[in-house]
Amino acid sequence: MDKESPGLNLEKLVAVLQPNGHQLILEEIPHWNAAELVVNGKTVFHCKINDLDFGNDGKLHPLCGEARIAALNAY
Template identity: 50%
Template sequence: MVTSNTTNMPANARVTLCYGPYESSGVVKHRTSRLQGLQAALRARGHRCVLEETPEWNTVEVIVSGETVFSCDIKQLEFGGDGKLDPVCIEAVSAVEKAY
């Protein structure tokens, strides 16, 4: 579990998740199922998530105040879930909270 001091964090901070298409079952398209855990983990910490499609294949970028604070291959994120046990989600949430 990520722990940090959130007293400096603005209420309802906006976090943009830019995500690209990836291949699954032979079909390449934008999918949000691998973003569910990351969204849940960020919302649990009081952030508002905005999803934005990008043409960059296999990528996720986490943007705070116009700055990319974390990025990874979308396939590194666990499928579905709440993000609490996904080490990549934990790392992304930590990066967001360090951005303030």
């Protein structure tokens, strides 16, 4: 993958969610430039993939933090 690849942006989101014990399954969705976090069949967070571009591992990214909280609140 190159630097502009959406997969690299999603890795940041994965890096924030996995340490909290979440098991993740990445699936391609039909919406271009969209990321959705689905917990138990319910979408609890969504954003544009390109909005996740931040230049670090995602731990300081505000959207990754929002996604982590949404996943924790889903239980």
